[in-house]
Amino acid sequence: MSNDLDFEGWVCPLPLRDTPTIVMGHGGGGAMSGELIEQLFLPAYGGAARAELGDSAVLSVPAGRLAFSTDSFVVKPMFFPGGSIGDLAVNGTVNDLAMAGATPLFLSTAFILAEGTALSDIGRVATALGKAAEVAGVQLVTGDTKVVDSGSGDGVFVNTAGIGVVADGVEIGPARARVGDAVIVSGDIGVHGIAVMSCREGLEFGTTVVSDTAPLHGLVAEMLATGIDVRVLRDPTRGGVAATLNEIARASGVGIELVERDLPVPAEVKDACGLLGLDPLQVANEGKLLAVVPADRAEELLAAMHRHPLGSGARRIGRCVAEHPRMVVARTGLGGTRVVDLPIGEQLPRIC
Amino acid sequence: MSNDLDFEGWVCPLPLRDTPTIVMGHGGGGAMSGELIEQLFLPAYGGAARAELGDSAVLSVPAGRLAFSTDSFVVKPMFFPGGSIGDLAVNGTVNDLAMAGATPLFLSTAFILAEGTALSDIGRVATALGKAAEVAGVQLVTGDTKVVDSGSGDGVFVNTAGIGVVADGVEIGPARARVGDAVIVSGDIGVHGIAVMSCREGLEFGTTVVSDTAPLHGLVAEMLATGIDVRVLRDPTRGGVAATLNEIARASGVGIELVERDLPVPAEVKDACGLLGLDPLQVANEGKLLAVVPADRAEELLAAMHRHPLGSGARRIGRCVAEHPRMVVARTGLGGTRVVDLPIGEQLPRIC
Numbered sequence: 001m002s003n004d005l006d007f008e009g010w011v012c013p014l015p016l017r018d019t020p021t022i023v024m025g026h027g028g029g030g031a032m033s034g035e036l037i038e039q040l041f042l043p044a045y046g047g048a049a050r051a052e053l054g055d056s057a058v059l060s061v062p063a064g065r066l067a068f069s070t071d072s073f074v075v076k077p078m079f080f081p082g083g084s085i086g087d088l089a090v091n092g093t094v095n096d097l098a099m100a101g102a103t104p105l106f107l108s109t110a111f112i113l114a115e116g117t118a119l120s121d122i123g124r125v126a127t128a129l130g131k132a133a134e135v136a137g138v139q140l141v142t143g144d145t146k147v148v149d150s151g152s153g154d155g156v157f158v159n160t161a162g163i164g165v166v167a168d169g170v171e172i173g174p175a176r177a178r179v180g181d182a183v184i185v186s187g188d189i190g191v192h193g194i195a196v197m198s199c200r201e202g203l204e205f206g207t208t209v210v211s212d213t214a215p216l217h218g219l220v221a222e223m224l225a226t227g228i229d230v231r232v233l234r235d236p237t238r239g240g241v242a243a244t245l246n247e248i249a250r251a252s253g254v255g256i257e258l259v260e261r262d263l264p265v266p267a268e269v270k271d272a273c274g275l276l277g278l279d280p281l282q283v284a285n286e287g288k289l290l291a292v293v294p295a296d297r298a299e300e301l302l303a304a305m306h307r308h309p310l311g312s313g314a315r316r317i318g319r320c321v322a323e324h325p326r327m328v329v330a331r332t333g334l335g336g337t338r339v340v341d342l343p344i345g346e347q348l349p350r351i352c
Numbered sequence: 353m354s355n356d357l358d359f360e361g362w363v364c365p366l367p368l369r370d371t372p373t374i375v376m377g378h379g380g381g382g383a384m385s386g387e388l389i390e391q392l393f394l395p396a397y398g399g400a401a402r403a404e405l406g407d408s409a410v411l412s413v414p415a416g417r418l419a420f421s422t423d424s425f426v427v428k429p430m431f432f433p434g435g436s437i438g439d440l441a442v443n444g445t446v447n448d449l450a451m452a453g454a455t456p457l458f459l460s461t462a463f464i465l466a467e468g469t470a471l472s473d474i475g476r477v478a479t480a481l482g483k484a485a486e487v488a489g490v491q492l493v494t495g496d497t498k499v500v501d502s503g504s505g506d507g508v509f510v511n512t513a514g515i516g517v518v519a520d521g522v523e524i525g526p527a528r529a530r531v532g533d534a535v536i537v538s539g540d541i542g543v544h545g546i547a548v549m550s551c552r553e554g555l556e557f558g559t560t561v562v563s564d565t566a567p568l569h570g571l572v573a574e575m576l577a578t579g580i581d582v583r584v585l586r587d588p589t590r591g592g593v594a595a596t597l598n599e600i601a602r603a604s605g606v607g608i609e610l611v612e613r614d615l616p617v618p619a620e621v622k623d624a625c626g627l628l629g630l631d632p633l634q635v636a637n638e639g640k641l642l643a644v645v646p647a648d649r650a651e652e653l654l655a656a657m658h659r660h661p662l663g664s665g666a667r668r669i670g671r672c673v674a675e676h677p678r679m680v681v682a683r684t685g686l687g688g689t690r691v692v693d694l695p696i697g698e699q700l701p702r703i704c
Contacts, residue, residue: 025697029590029636032697034599054526055586056421056448058518063415069408070460070513072498096408108422108513112464144511146424151503159496161422161460161513166410174406238381247386284381345377345384 027147044126048133057141067102070161082210086128098217102164136215176231177252182298187313190269193283214287232292242281246342258318379499396478400485409493419454422513434562438480445514450569454516488567528583529604534650539665542621545635566639584644598694610670
């Protein structure tokens with residue numbers, strides 16, 4: 001930013017305004033806060049943003065049911081192979097809405113910026129966020145920016161909240177899985193987590209894995225258009241497939257049995273997990289979904305999923321069983337079974 | 353938390369679970385994340401929370417217009433005279449909705465917690481948040497929790513997003529002020545900012561000032577019930593009355609003239625501002641609003657405001673003028689005028 005910033009005709013005389021980094025004043029609600037919105041966020045967001053991007057937005061929505069969701073993103077580093085915290089901030093919340101069967105419409109964006117963060121980095125994040133919103137077809141309608149002193153926060157934290165519309169008749173929920181249902185995954189697992197870990201400070205390892213971050217509501221729309229009773233949809237982010245299936249098993253009171261050889265784990269993910277001592281089932285994904293559907297409609301649903309680019313790798317990975325209710329087990333290649341636990345804590349910090 | 357945590361029948365054997373503080377595992381999306389929600393957030397929120405508090409909520413709303421808003425809260429210290437970051441997180445977003453003329457209905461809550469933060473502090477914040485939501489009559493419907501390593505964030509950051517319903521015929525916006533309109537404030541100014549500063553590390557000074565944090569939608573409902581064309585409503589938070597009036601003047605293209613002797617500045621705020629070299633007009637408020645209304649209805653509106661506890665100190669402080677468009681001036685006691693600038697940066701960090 002140069003010294004000739006023109007804020008509605010008023011040229012700032014202060015050398016402070018030459019700063020290439022965030023200073024406390026950007027969070028003060030005064031002229032510098034206004035400049036940050038006018039000169040950085042709005043241009044970076046591009047066509048995805050409402051022109052005013054004010055404290056609140058007034059929206060027209062159809063009568064009926066809305067889905068409402070929120071997520072904060074603290075991933076480190078903020079740029080990683082295949083994406084950035086800006087992409088995640090859109091896709092994470094869009095996908096939470098999609099998993100309720102909703103069509104996402106509106107997002108809020110709230111940034112917590114650490115003093116000293118480069119404005120160019122924030123610009124790159126905001127540009128990625130705007131592009132991801134355009135791709136997902138959601139409008140950025142309201143926002144907030146706070147600045148914290150260095151040492152109190154680092155880099156960029158982003159929160160998004162989203163509103164979507166749920167069509168009549170759509171009833172999706174984690175408690176709806178029934179014994180006999182098929183468990184389906186939309187594609188390769190473990191990719192996002194390994195992509196982020198591969199460039200984490202002190203943990204660099206060479207890999208060609210790039211994050212799978214993507215908005216899933218288009219794929220969900222294809223699935224719902226079949227008319228099949230999709231009982232459960234979830235995106236297996238933090239805690240991976242293991243955490244998500246355990247939650248479904250507990251909420252529905254069924255057992256879940258996976259067939260290990262049917263799990264789509266790319267070779268690079270398998271190798272990296274071996275190196276790091278991780279279970280691919282516990283590694284985070286950002287552009288994948290798990291679905292539980294009646295077994296007799298599973299092939300039909302898979303055919304529909306295969307027609308969508310984000311579902312081309314969809315496959316059946318297991319089924320809901322009456323045995324071991326509320327527990328997930330995997331049948332191993334050797335004919336034995338192992339328990340797939342809910343992870344207790346975290347494998348490695350900050351991947352979404 | 354004790355060693356006999358019972359998570360759906362499963363007793364944790366790890367000494368880690370004895371921790372009285374946040375550890376990275378609480379943000380991992382696994383068992384510890386579940387425990388934090390089940391055993392801390394849900395009990396603390398009490399009746400204000402939906403039982404499931406999941407990744408997303410499906411809500412029934414009437415057709416028409418919705419207001420949507422978001423705010424992050426990073427106030428330091430997290431407890432201050434008259435409130436906490438938990439109260440602010442509810443009232444801040446409720447008030448952004450109220451300033452659009454909306455009745456607030458639903459809030460999301462997203463916490464970013466630093467490793468090492470005492471669980472008891474988080475419990476106190478969440479309890480205050482739940483109580484404030486009950487007072488404001490809003491439901492906490494969806495949430496998120498992330499943990500960042502110590503040194504990357506400190507204590508507790510909270511984001512809330514909110515949805516409210518805007519009644520037909522309500523048209524409130526910062527660009528609607530007209531020459532001749534009266535400018536009204538709902539009560540004493542500068543109170544919240546001084547209350548927070550009074551207990552800031554390294555800045556302690558004795559004062560009896562307590563934060564004015566409060567939800568304002570009840571007062572707004574009384575104002576709108578008069579049928580008076582309330583043109584602009586804004587809560588003067590960061591940047592204070594000065595920032596808010598400058599924004600209104602710029603958006604509406606009018607000048608605003610304040611009468612300095614009519615500004616309700618409590619003696620303690622005046623004293624503290626003198627000590628710290630601050631302009632009370634630039635100090636943050638959390639439970640006050642500014643209204644711009646047709647001058648011929650101002651007395652009638654003030655009478656309605658006086659009937660509400662949060663409007664008992666309401667008074668006229670100025671008017672919109674054709675002179676000096678897009679600029680705010682104050683007439684001083686000596687008959688002169690001074691320009692009331694949009695603050696450039698920030699007086700002191702983190703007051704909301």
